[in-house]
Amino acid sequence: MRGRQRRSIGELIHEVNMxxxxxxxxxxxxxxxVATPLAFQSSIxxxxxxxxxxxxxxxxxxxxxxIELISEGTVRVDxxxxxxxxxxxxxxxxxxxxxxxxxxxxxADGVSHGTFVNxxxxxxxxxxFRIAVVGH
Amino acid sequence: MRRxxxxxxxxxxxVNVxxxxxxxxxxxxxxxVTxxxxxIADLPVDLPKAHTRExxxxxxxxxxxxxxxxxxxxxxxxxxxxxxxxxxxxLARPGNAGVLVVIxxxxxxxxxxxxxxLGDARAAGAxxxxxxxxxxxxxxx
Numbered sequence: 397m398r399g400r401q402r403r404s405i406g407e408l409i410h411e412v413n414m415x416x417x418x419x420x421x422x423x424x425x426x427x428x429x430v431a432t433p434l435a436f437q438s439s440i441x442x443x444x445x446x447x448x449x450x451x452x453x454x455x456x457x458x459x460x461x462x463i464e465l466i467s468e469g470t471v472r473v474d475x476x477x478x479x480x481x482x483x484x485x486x487x488x489x490x491x492x493x494x495x496x497x498x499x500x501x502x503x504a505d506g507v508s509h510g511t512f513v514n515x516x517x518x519x520x521x522x523x524x525f526r527i528a529v530v531g532h
Numbered sequence: 533m534r535r536x537x538x539x540x541x542x543x544x545x546x547v548n549v550x551x552x553x554x555x556x557x558x559x560x561x562x563x564x565v566t567x568x569x570x571x572i573a574d575l576p577v578d579l580p581k582a583h584t585r586e587x588x589x590x591x592x593x594x595x596x597x598x599x600x601x602x603x604x605x606x607x608x609x610x611x612x613x614x615x616x617x618x619x620x621x622x623l624a625r626p627g628n629a630g631v632l633v634v635i636x637x638x639x640x641x642x643x644x645x646x647x648x649x650l651g652d653a654r655a656a657g658a659x660x661x662x663x664x665x666x667x668x669x670x671x672x673x
Contacts, residue, residue, distance in 0.1 A: 437667070439663050465643075
């Protein structure tokens with residue numbers, strides 16, 4: 397401080413003031429820590445039962461794909477029962493043939509929500525345009 | 533000489549407001565961005581992971597269902613039997629007509645309960661429904 401006071405008037409201040417930069421950076425770090433789990437939240441839209449069933453009724457039988465989760469590890473795609481890990485292989489050609497890309501999903505009550513979401517997520521990733529949930 | 537000495541000892545009377553303006557602007561920006569995210573209950577919920585994501589509405593009404601059975605509408609915890617009336621009241625607020633209703637349920641909750649929540653949401657007047665997921669950046673399972 398005394399050194400600064402002794403500085404002659406014409407001398408330039410060549411130190412960059414880092415305080416504002418550090419302030420802003422610390423605030424950003426704290427906010428990012430708090431907001432990160434929220435920022436990664438997303439959602440998958442479901443057709444409501446009424447519109448879903450209307451759409452399902454409109455779509456011709458070969459034009460929609462029906463998925464039923466029988467248990468955690470077993471699904472029925474149209475009339476074919478397959479293990480859940482083989483869902484992609486069975487579902488992909490059916491969705492490719494479908495013009496409406498409508499998937500109608502039924503799920504047994506005992507199946508976990510995580511498994512249900514995993515199945516509709518995979519259907520969407522394979523090109524399902526709309527997911528209709530029936531049974532509620 | 534006397535004039536020079538008085539100029540050297542001159543006190544800086546101006547407060548440096550630049551840092552406080554910097555921080556305030558950053559806070560305002562962050563609050564604007566995160567305000568829609570803060571309307572959810574602080575129940576412990578492990579959302580199911582998903583790779584796909586859809587365009588999300590800035591405005592939505594959330595139903596949170598924790599693994600221990602606690603239920604909340606937006607930030608308000610409600611008894612399960614009062615869910616329909618609370619949700620109906622939330623959907624009747626100005627600007628909430630046709631708003632997206634998001635079910636935020638723990639991945640371990642049985643689907644039977646989700647089906648019941650979807651039915652209650654429809655009974656309360658929800659027309660657009662979605663299930664909340666956590667963005668999964670990893671490879672497909």
